[in-house]
Amino acid sequence: MSEELRNLIVETQEAFRSDPAEAQATFESASSLGEGFRSEVAMRDHRLVVDEPESLGGTDSGPNPVELILAALGTCQEITYRAYAAALGIPLEHVAVTLEGDIDLRGFFAVDESVRPGYQKLRGTVRVVSSADEETLAKLQQAVNAHCPVLDIVSNPVPVELTLEKSESASAEAAE
Amino acid sequence: MSEELRNLIVETQEAFRSDPAEAQATFESASSLGEGFRSEVAMRDHRLVVDEPESLGGTDSGPNPVELILAALGTCQEITYRAYAAALGIPLEHVAVTLEGDIDLRGFFAVDESVRPGYQKLRGTVRVVSSADEETLAKLQQAVNAHCPVLDIVSNPVPVELTLEKSESASAEAAE
Numbered sequence: 416m417s418e419e420l421r422n423l424i425v426e427t428q429e430a431f432r433s434d435p436a437e438a439q440a441t442f443e444s445a446s447s448l449g450e451g452f453r454s455e456v457a458m459r460d461h462r463l464v465v466d467e468p469e470s471l472g473g474t475d476s477g478p479n480p481v482e483l484i485l486a487a488l489g490t491c492q493e494i495t496y497r498a499y500a501a502a503l504g505i506p507l508e509h510v511a512v513t514l515e516g517d518i519d520l521r522g523f524f525a526v527d528e529s530v531r532p533g534y535q536k537l538r539g540t541v542r543v544v545s546s547a548d549e550e551t552l553a554k555l556q557q558a559v560n561a562h563c564p565v566l567d568i569v570s571n572p573v574p575v576e577l578t579l580e581k582s583e584s585a586s587a588e589a590a591e
Numbered sequence: 592m593s594e595e596l597r598n599l600i601v602e603t604q605e606a607f608r609s610d611p612a613e614a615q616a617t618f619e620s621a622s623s624l625g626e627g628f629r630s631e632v633a634m635r636d637h638r639l640v641v642d643e644p645e646s647l648g649g650t651d652s653g654p655n656p657v658e659l660i661l662a663a664l665g666t667c668q669e670i671t672y673r674a675y676a677a678a679l680g681i682p683l684e685h686v687a688v689t690l691e692g693d694i695d696l697r698g699f700f701a702v703d704e705s706v707r708p709g710y711q712k713l714r715g716t717v718r719v720v721s722s723a724d725e726e727t728l729a730k731l732q733q734a735v736n737a738h739c740p741v742l743d744i745v746s747n748p749v750p751v752e753l754t755l756e757k758s759e760s761a762s763a764e765a766a767e
Contacts, residue, residue: 420627423648424700431702438696444661447687448669451596456666458658463639465666472599472674480667480741482634483659485620490632490641491656492753493624495699498648502701509758511623516749520614523671523738524600525678526607533743537751542758549757556755562699565656567709569749573692575713575742577668579732581725582685582718 420501453477481534484569485514491565492541499558505551509544537569596677629653657710660745661690667741668717675734682722683731690715713745 431438446456446465452473453466465480467473478486489512500507515538522532545552560566607614622632622641628649629642641656643649654662665688676683691714698708721728736742 420648427696428700428702431697431700435695435697435703438700438702440694440696441691442655442658442661442694443689443691444658444665445687445689446662446665446669448666448673448685452670452673454666454669456662458654458662459644461654461658463654463662465662467670468635472596478634478637478639479618480663480670481744482618482620482637483663483666484741484744485618486622486632486634486639486641487656487659487663488751489620489622490624490630490659493622493630494628494643494656497624497628509624511621513619513621515617515619518616518618518740519611520603520616521607521611522743523740524604524607524614525734525738526604526614527611531743531747532738532740533747534740534749537749539751539753540756541753542756544758544760552755552757556753558701560753562701562708564694564699564708564710565660566751566753567698567707568657568660569744570751571707571709572747573710573713573745575664575715575746577715577717577732577736577742579728580716580718581728582720584720 417501417507420498421504424498424502450474481516481518484534485516485537488512488537488565488569489514489539491563492539492559495559495563496541496543496555499555499562500545503555503558505555506546507543507555508546511542512539513542514539534569593677593683596674597680600674600678626650657692657694660710661692661713664688664713664741664745665690665715667739668715668735671735671739672717672719672731675731675738676721679731679734681727681731683719684722685720687718688715689718710745 464477516534522530640653698706
């Protein structure tokens, strides 16, 4: 896997270097809210049910949106560890991530407008199994954190442009 | 639903106003990378498989981490529209969201260190079915965008603290 992955990375880097247009990717999602806070979302062929726990007014039929942020960050860290370990020739047997995030719900509920609605802080532990020494692993961590897409998205501002459209009926707008 | 939801929101606001400690919530995730880029992540009782598409070196057994960011934002917008419509007494029959995000993969692949690894920009359309007039819907949109947790997380910096730990074996660290 590791040698194969390293070759894939090197080939991809060469392709992007010679033609930066090839590196431009667009990802998409389409979701539609059903009963209560339950939503179904499609990302290409992959579908997911999102809901709120009962304590927040939902029926707990899936993870909630802020839990998905943690899932995105944890898995992106893992994937980036595997990719950079391969690229840098650092042994990595296994990687697993636990994350927790604090939210002051007075923000979402507009109880205090000085409280942000999103996470105040995220904390996580990345556990690796590797025969590499500490210094090498610290170098790997630095490379990962400089290139992990979701860590960048969460840590730094992303411009978001949202347009509101009024439709005549729900049928035309359901997630396909 | 709408009247019931409005009561729930008002009661929650009163509870948080009288005891801000009740509003402090912590969300968690635990993930573990398997073969290649395939990871399994747990958020409370909810489990999800995350992977990369074949074009990015995976086996496409689930959405990838940056697609989960779109899923989180779209569903969070929808939930916040439903909650604020109920709270403000604005009719809302249906809401659905499509999103797209642009990534220049030269960032992740370290081809150009001036390119960010995360989304350059997100664009989306929120489609609502409502008997409310445009001015009222614009007011709703403003309230939603000021209080949507994931829009805040993506649009503004969240401090992230990640600790790297070396384990002796994978068994101790797998997602429970």
